[in-house]
Amino acid sequence: MSTTAENKIKNIVTYLTPSMLGNILPIITLPIMTRFLLPEDFGIVALAAGFPTILVSFLSCNVHTGAERYFFEYHRDNKALSRLINTTITFLVLSFGAALPVVFLLKNWFSLLILGSVDYGFALFLSYVSACLGILSTFYMTLYRNMEKAGKFSFYMNMMMIINTGLGLLLVVGFRFGYISLIYAPLGAGLIVFSLLFISFQRDFPFSFDRKMLIDNLKYGIPLLPNLLTSAIYGLFDKYMLRSFVSLSSTGIYSLAQNITTKLFVFMTAVQSTFHPIFMKDIFDRGKAAASSVGRNFTIFTYISLTAVLGMILFGEELIYLLAPSSYSGAINVALILLCGIATQTFGKIIGLPLAYAKKAYLSFPVSILGVILNVLLNILLIPRWGAIGAGLTTTFTIVMMNYISHLIAQKYFRINYEVKILLFLYLNVFLSAFLLVYLRMTDAHFILKYSVKLASLLAFIMTGIHAKIITRNTINIVLGLLRLNNKIPVKNEAVTK
Template sequence: MKSMFIRRLIGFSIGPVAGAIISFITIPLTTYFIEPAEFGKASMFSVFQVLISTFLFLGLDQAYTREYFEIKDKINLLKNALLLPLISSFVILLMIVFNLNFVSKILFNTEHYKFASFLFGYTIILMVIERFILLSIRMEEKALEYSIVNIFIKISILICTLIFVLFIRTDFLAVIYSTVLGQIIGNLYLVIKYRSYINYFSFTLDKRLIKRLLIFGIPLIFSASIITLLQSLDRIFLRAWSTFEEIGIFTAALKISAVLTVIQTAFTSFWVPTAYRWYKEKKDIKHFQLVSNALLLFMSILFMILLMSKKYISMILSSDYSSAAFIIGMLCLQPIMYTISETTTLGIVFSRKSYLNIYVSVIAIIPNVAINILLVPKFGSTGAAIATGVAYIFFFLSRSILSNRYWKGMSIKLHLIVSLVMFIAALINAYNFEMIIMVNLLFLTVILLIQISTIRNLYNILFKTEVNKSWDFS
């Protein structure tokens, strides 16, 4: 049974990991040909795109996953959940078409890029469709298929990027056009293969179901919007008080820290349907606790490996982006704390008290805004990175504490201690000095010693048959 658990986890991990490798190849390619200021402009395209799409989902994407095991007709559930976001995305596209100059000014500080502004609106529709189809594949626990789709989209973007920077142009539009074209190619595959999922000719409108989805989803609009804003505030503050060059350096570091975001994507893709099923089967709380502790161990070790590799990360990027290596530690706290919180927030989703996510979002965004205001004008991308790291520690704390109020919950003392050690390590690594390698080895040793009980438990479950019999990871 534990082998089945591991196989599903590996199956969901293949796509994101392969996608990360492909993205990792794309990063030096992009930074070599494109200057930081141009890269910063391209970043604003994706920042505002994600902000708008979050509102469009209306929380119905998460409501869909919550109701998936409660509704027999899965396809009709998908179509009802997708309907409102899809209509809203078309409305947004029309609004953009009639205001291309304004959109271009907001995104790129000039009115000259009308076609790029149109693509901004067009890809929002694609993002909505892709989101719900991938959610459906994920909830069906089709691990290999989910991975294949992710790999295909990433390869499409990589090939398009190569074509643009080598043969067409080397400005920020090369990044935008190649990303959009690669996304279109990947989404065509999804739409053709899963056309039955979005075929509204065979559709039964269920107003009662939509109302039920909205009751769960609407509170998530506010929390998801604030979280998306939280993920974007760093670049927004840099846009207001710094330069496109600083945004470019910050974005390059963010791309590197996406190595851990891959684990976040792979784990949550696997964990969400598994956790819902375990809850329905009334699985013992110790299973949830062990998964959380094991994830903490894995993520904290990977975090230290990245910190110890920052010298080589600097070599991957062009010399214009070398300072990005010093803020990677802080930015890595974002995917780490988010991923770990997916195992400690279950009380919120199980109890259907989705409105609690609003409190989580507000608690996280307050220190983020305060630190950005204090540090960005003086320290630029470093200040923005510190604000992000602190905010996600608050995010984890609030998510976990509120969850434990409405579920048996689990102990997070270990998580708190390890998080504090990682934050101190990230802060020290924002500066360069001769003994940094020895310091990082010391931090790694401390992290392993703190989690020795988790290491012992995992060893016993994996290698001692008499212990393994008391666990059921099916």
């Protein structure tokens, strides 16, 4: 058994712990939340949180992403790493703090613009503070990921999600605070976790500031701002259109579908937490010689990520029927469509690495602008006609096109030898399954036909994993061992990856 392979799988399981918890807790609480909150309440929260995301993305200048790139240059020099971490945090805190009074003074104007009423101004202000704390906490936890300290990463992620869920339930059910409970909860969780992380990092990395490092981070991060801003626009413009042309209830249905599918993106990010340091070290240490090993690891990363995506596609309908009242059933088809876009984000997770290696991050700018234009035009065309379904189609098509174009650009600067046939089969399975199930639902097809499609899709996915040598006796043996199960599968002396 390869020690590297065993450590890789062990880290995957460790990083997936908070992701699993993050998926399970909202599922457990969904039946409660949907019986105390209306679809309109979810729509209000979605719109109130959308604007601060755009503002915080702009104010950050993306220096935290720049710091992540330079981490791998300084990680062997503790003093340089201390300067990098503290310089980044100092800039973020000062930038967010400077905008705080402005946001407070203009909160009612923003509320009127986005939600059509001044009644939600305070909710917008709280969402801004919550978004700031979220970026600061995520930066610290990303550092733990890059240090390969999976235990600490998992601990703080779990803490944030448990506090968020517990506080949300208390405020919704116990105090009947309504929609604003879903804004207070992440704010409280973010404040507690950021405070603990700040104390921990200050102990290990005493304060120091480096002007040159800040300039380097800004030079790297600012060209990436269009990516963050366009992502934020995607998260707000469609909801704004739904509120304007359909209703707040439709916005809430769409938001619920997005929240469900975002859990899969969080799962994907957790898997990436294991593979990202491997990709980065491979690329920076071996250069173009790493093309094949990166391609192989990408196939494994994609397969693990799509396992959860396909599972939600096949059984998400039953889950939503089980956990939410019938007034939320409109979220099913929207979620199935959105999951196709989420599936291609495996490419979105790796595209930035070749550009970071080549210091060509600015090339993401034209792709982002194209994505914004495409997203806005399609939303204007489709939402008035098809409502939340139109918004889902727009989001998925935009994500797929942007990831494809970005992939073509990234390949010019660092060519990854992808295992094309395996990847094509995996994605074909995901897309066919999702759109077939949407069609069968819309035509009220017999349940036997629907479950036949689901079974065929599941079997095809498993067979692809076996053919790609991802599902092997060794990988099963390691996973069962990590789960503390008695394993009698004989172990051959084979590596998990080539």
